[in-house]
Amino acid sequence: MVDALQSAREVLQQVFGFSDFRPPQDEVIARLLDGGDALVLMPTGGGKSLCYQVPALTLPGTAVVISPLIALMEDQVQALQQYGVTAYALHSGLDAGDTQRIEEALGEGRVKLLYVAPERLLQERSLRLLARLQINLFAIDEAHCVSQWGHDFRPEYLRLQLLHERFPTVPRVALTATADPRTREEIRSRLGLLQAPVFQRSFDRPNIHYRLQSGGESGRQQLLHFIRQHHAEDSGIVYCLSRKRVEETAQWLQEHGLSALPYHAGLDAATRRRHQAMFQNDEVRIVVATIAFGMGIDKPDVRFVAHLNLPKSLESYYQETGRAGRDGLAADAWLHYGLQDVVQLRQMIQQSEADAAHKALELERLEAMLGLCETIGCRRRELLAYFGELREQPCGNCDNCISPPAVWNASEAAQKALSAVHRTGQRFGIQHLIDVLMGRDHPRLRSFGHHELSVFGIGRDLPANTWRSLFRHLALRGQILPHPEGHGGFCLGPRARPVLRGEEEVWIRAPATEEPSKSATGHPRSSTPQDELWEQLRALRLELARARGVPPYVIFHDSTLQEIHRRRPRDRAALAAIPGVGERKLENFGEDFLRLMREQQA
Numbered sequence: 001m002v003d004a005l006q007s008a009r010e011v012l013q014q015v016f017g018f019s020d021f022r023p024p025q026d027e028v029i030a031r032l033l034d035g036g037d038a039l040v041l042m043p044t045g046g047g048k049s050l051c052y053q054v055p056a057l058t059l060p061g062t063a064v065v066i067s068p069l070i071a072l073m074e075d076q077v078q079a080l081q082q083y084g085v086t087a088y089a090l091h092s093g094l095d096a097g098d099t100q101r102i103e104e105a106l107g108e109g110r111v112k113l114l115y116v117a118p119e120r121l122l123q124e125r126s127l128r129l130l131a132r133l134q135i136n137l138f139a140i141d142e143a144h145c146v147s148q149w150g151h152d153f154r155p156e157y158l159r160l161q162l163l164h165e166r167f168p169t170v171p172r173v174a175l176t177a178t179a180d181p182r183t184r185e186e187i188r189s190r191l192g193l194l195q196a197p198v199f200q201r202s203f204d205r206p207n208i209h210y211r212l213q214s215g216g217e218s219g220r221q222q223l224l225h226f227i228r229q230h231h232a233e234d235s236g237i238v239y240c241l242s243r244k245r246v247e248e249t250a251q252w253l254q255e256h257g258l259s260a261l262p263y264h265a266g267l268d269a270a271t272r273r274r275h276q277a278m279f280q281n282d283e284v285r286i287v288v289a290t291i292a293f294g295m296g297i298d299k300p301d302v303r304f305v306a307h308l309n310l311p312k313s314l315e316s317y318y319q320e321t322g323r324a325g326r327d328g329l330a331a332d333a334w335l336h337y338g339l340q341d342v343v344q345l346r347q348m349i350q351q352s353e354a355d356a357a358h359k360a361l362e363l364e365r366l367e368a369m370l371g372l373c374e375t376i377g378c379r380r381r382e383l384l385a386y387f388g389e390l391r392e393q394p395c396g397n398c399d400n401c402i403s404p405p406a407v408w409n410a411s412e413a414a415q416k417a418l419s420a421v422h423r424t425g426q427r428f429g430i431q432h433l434i435d436v437l438m439g440r441d442h443p444r445l446r447s448f449g450h451h452e453l454s455v456f457g458i459g460r461d462l463p464a465n466t467w468r469s470l471f472r473h474l475a476l477r478g479q480i481l482p483h484p485e486g487h488g489g490f491c492l493g494p495r496a497r498p499v500l501r502g503e504e505e506v507w508i509r510a511p512a513t514e515e516p517s518k519s520a521t522g523h524p525r526s527s528t529p530q531d532e533l534w535e536q537l538r539a540l541r542l543e544l545a546r547a548r549g550v551p552p553y554v555i556f557h558d559s560t561l562q563e564i565h566r567r568r569p570r571d572r573a574a575l576a577a578i579p580g581v582g583e584r585k586l587e588n589f590g591e592d593f594l595r596l597m598r599e600q601q602a
Helices: 002-016 025-033 048-058 070-082 096-107 124-131 155-159 162-166 181-190 219-230 243-255 269-280 314-321 339-351 356-374 379-386 411-423 430-437 443-447 464-476 496-500 532-548 558-567 572-576 582-601
Strands: 038-041 062-066 087-090 113-116 135-140 172-176 198-200 208-214 235-239 260-263 286-289 302-307 331-337 407-409 480-482 490-492 507-509
Touching: 002 025, 002 048, 002 582, 025 038, 025 048, 025 198, 038 048, 038 181, 048 062, 048 135, 048 172, 070 087, 070 113, 070 582, 087 096, 124 162, 208 356, 208 379, 219 243, 219 302, 219 331, 243 260, 243 286, 260 269, 269 286, 302 314, 314 356, 314 379, 339 356, 339 464, 339 480, 356 379, 356 464, 411 430, 411 464, 411 480, 411 490, 411 496, 430 443, 430 464, 464 480, 464 507, 532 558, 532 582, 572 582
Parallel strands: 038 172, 038 198, 062 113, 062 135, 087 113, 135 172, 208 331, 235 286, 235 302, 260 286, 302 331
Antiparallel strands: 407 507, 480 490
């Protein structure tokens, strides 16, 4: 086993250009080289792919990688081919000729990694093809798709236990970046991995700065300010809940001078592919999307992920924000949410056709997401705790850590607000309730006799914006809920009673101030060099990428490019020592970059 692991380290160095593994990569690889199964939990950008790519190249035969999306498979294959690895993907987008050529290469033993979707893999024709091959391992990527309670459920994943029945001696590794404890156990059960050890790395992404905000000016206006201030020239993804808002936001950003395109399931497939390719190739900076976009994107230099609507769960939020900063460099996760988001998500759950148990779980997950929004403590600590990872110290790289929010005891005001909901009949919207509390005497209010209620005018001591913020907070906490008949009204939730009785205090944050450009832990908001050499390095990378028809990051990640900028190598040995170069990339691109460095240093 020592010899096999040493061979794996040589593959890591020669092919991928890294000097050693990051824990627990070495343990996972040793397990697979020894013929055992494994479940791997690592954050996005944590090196999951190497856990199966390295043993695939170390062992004789072909590794089969099950992946849920064509875009994700093609991205991985494209990157591996630039490293000199013989990798292909079998999917519905290929014509008959391409499919035949790949199958012939497989039969001749020339393919080291084969990527395939579960639907195609489980076809009898595909299983017969695999039976003729020397398979060294099965890798089940995005394994959380097996969970029927999860956010990316794919029913085909439920049948993947068939692999163990057909190929009982072939080791299997299931990998995911997004799984709470309940989902992890479901993965092990449904894939028949109950005896497999779990290899887990911290879910923490310390390079990501989290900022969540509500209220104030419009979300789009705040987004524009955020992008212009922190990411004017960077790649980013903006998530919206509906197709209509995606289209409107993309057009609005364009009108304000930003490079942006929409992406959602309502666009035809050719348009979606074109917009995705333009984003990957740095021809457009920003993609505004529904959650239909993202899982198939391996772009490492996304510097920000923004949400203009509240995600429905912490799993969704973690996975979507995890698409920022995959290269380990500083990145932002920015979220703007409002009362309407809470109302819409609760109604979507209640009106769905799911059974009562599933609705209860979805509401539980929404509550956890709302808990992250309302916390006045460290956001990262709250997020990691959801995934079963407890940390003692605050992170120093979220909005609450950098600019601790001012808070005030709103218990008495909350009792007034809840009383107004009750006294008016639990069927009116926020603006009407604020009018009652502030004693605004107008015909509509009089038509209901609300000017005669005991709560009329008892809230004149606070401005309307404060009442609006308080009602939003009460909705986040489930102390008021959307009226089941809709129409924009609210009723008291089960959590209202302790507040009304004075048994529970309500503390809410005061309006937040703009955070500084650098976090308390020293993480810069932008770690990108800003000089002529950096622009020349990027221009050379883009030129080489276009000549090969691949995205620029397939040539070198930003992190590798930054090391070239920092170290200024002048010979092949110095360039080869930079992480991420590798033998094939040194051979293909080394002289171009060394020529540029020599010209700069002449």
